Amino acid sequence: MMLGFGWDCVDPLTPGVVPVQPRRAATAALVARMTVPPVSARVDAIDRLVAALVDGGVWAKLDVLVVLAAHHAQAALLNWKGGGYDAGLIGAPVFVPDRGYFTDGSDDAIDWGWAPAKGVAFQQNAGMYGAWFRKGDRNTTSAIGTQMGSGCTLNPRGSGDVMAGRINSSAVSSAGAVATGYGLTIIDRSGVNAVQIFRDGTATGAVSTAASAARSAAAMASGKANGAFADGQFCAHVAGGSLSAAEHRLLADALAGYMAAIGVVPLVQASRTLTMAGAWTLPDGDHPVAKGRGMAATGLARDPIDGCWWVGNGLASPQPFAGVTRLSPDMATVLGAYDVAGWGLGDSYNGSVQGVTFDTSDATLWAVLKATSAGGAYLLHIARDGTLIGAPIALPPSTNGIAHDAVQDQLAILFDASPGIVRWFSKAGADLSATRQVLTLPSGYADHLTFDPATGDLLASWGDNGAPGMVGRYVRGDYGGWTLAGVDTLTGTDAIEGLVAFDGNYYVANDAATHPGMPVANRVLRYVM
Structure with a gap:
């Protein structure tokens, strides 16, 4: 259990709560599920993200989109796609408004409420998952993945400054060297022997030929993978079907626009x-x-x-x-x-x-x-x-x-x-x-x-x-x-x-x-x- 401090606060995007006018049906449905209504400026930011994904054809390919960097702890755990798979907490992660949840690496994690085997768009030979990580430092273990077993694991910056992960496979796929773990890191399988890791919408490293295996029934988590806990602050997580290079760029740009609107920035060293x-x-x-x-x-x-x-x-x-x-x-x-x-x-x-x-x-x-x-x-x-x-x-x-x-x-x-x-x-x-x-x-x-x-x-x-x-x-x-x-x-x-x-x-x-x-x-x- 994390011994720290969490906050709930008034939405910082505008001075006070004002009536909201969502533009897209998915936005209206999401806002209706929030126990603390967001202010108008935040609904606009949400709607811009939803609209970009809907219009770009990415929304239909998603099973899960959870934006932990939210105005309230309850809203942070909602699956924007609806239909279940809201996130839950393991231990006592610390919620920071507009930043996300921090896990201590000892006994805290964010349970996605979703497993690869439950995927609709996510399939054995065509799927992707990833997260927006705030931590820039190296991780000694995978930061997200299946809570038990190594069928899916992802480390945005390992001890050798390299991104690496697994997706429906026991084999590790590595990508190019990175100077930070910050940002959106996604691993995408587009075929039986085709795996690519993306950082902020850009493919990194060569396409891996790691062979696919059956999808895991173990639930996914941020802050826990393959039985090991990891520390870090998580701003969002996503899973769904395999995306094209253009669709990865669109998803990254849309999420980056939302993060910029609420003030998520790298931790400067x-x-x-x-x-x-x-x-x-x-x-x-x-x-x-x-x-x-x-x-x-x-x-x-x-x-x-x-x-x-x-x-x-x-x-x-x-x-x-x-x-x-x-x-x-x-x-x-x-x-x-x-x-x-x-x-x-x-x-x-x-x-x-x-x-x-x-x-x-x-x-x-x-x-x-x-x-x-x-x-x-x-x-x-x-x-x-x-x-x-x-x-x-x-x-x-x-x-x-x-x-x-x-x-x-x-x-x-x-x-x-x-x-x-x-x-x-x-x-x-x-x-x-x-x-x-x-x-x-x-x-x-x-x-x-x-x-x-x-x-x-x-x-x-x-x-x-x-x-x-x-x-x-x-x-x-x-x-x-x-x-x-x-x-x-x-x-x-x-x-x-x-x-x-x-x-x-x-x-x-x-x-x-x-x-x-x-x-x-x-x-x-x-x-x-």
Whole structure:
């Protein structure tokens, strides 16, 4: 079940509700089924789409046309063709007016209420289906298809930036490379051995010779295919008989006109390169990497109450030290150092404290301890006086970054796998990913997480040793779930570790004396966002 927010609102196309005058019979029938009447401007947009499809001969070839980007959640699930096959919800997808439904990739999907075997226009050797996808990023699994079985699956942008799918076949048909998954992607079978994938009305790649098989009786879905859930925002889905190239163009243009009228646009990912605006060499403390080069810095957090900083530490030699250090607001003075030994955990827990985060709900700290000898990783709850609260909670070995999600009062935890993964956990250490969106980062060198308190955005850092560090910004906006909105490259970082967003700046722990980097000193670097 998606833990997010949904909205119902007054139709935004005009300031108020006014009488509607549908022009086509199909438009009138559709509007009559809507429990919340659309305003006149929206009916006009609906009618333009219907009229284009009717006049172009496409309407008669459709079994299903569901436009999820609607003014109201009930209207979003209606099959514009009528005669049944309205969509339904699996789990709790998030509805965003004029954008569609977001599925979290864990337990949410939109059930089409239609199966290939129920097709009238859709036949074994002559059929098509597809969807308007808002997600531009890669999908690790097919985004739409038969809920069980692989007879029909479609991925608008896979891990290799290629569109691929199946239609009444066990064989995969691939198309050309794409830079985004956004837009209308349709797979069309026009014969026993003829399959073509279309993006926004244009055929892509060569015609596949994948042989046809009997139509599946399994229901189709967006956000679930072949038993696997997929995250994304879906604006529309369609299925019917095989279309000519001209008819694909007409369908795409008609849908694009409707989407433009209600404001559906791609999710823009902005890339920036930021220059360092300040730097502080960390004090040595009692456990410097080398004299004058600063303490090990494997994590970073800021206490908003007193402005002090908390640095995660991990040092193997000359004397093992795994803990956290509290610094003054100017980062010049060590106010306290707290470690495994002081917490009474024993030498087997030595290793490094990686992610550190401040919990604004109760003014405490959470940290990830990667224990070299004890094996695995542990969630630590720490008071502001440095004492340990309760016992360490076991986490998977690849745990690294952590950030307190103040909205959900939960913990976002980053796993430094390849690629990096972000999952949400309860404060008791329970993995919530069965009912929450799981983020896949675009890099295998993922490190740390933090939330921007000014915007609520989730920030993730990554970067190989010796290479510039990067920060990805994940936003919700009008998407319904988290999506990557931009990546900032931070020049001058070459050993990125901790990350804090504060007062319009990134503060980054650069552990260059440990990895090493240049200059050979452990510092906190500042960048204006």
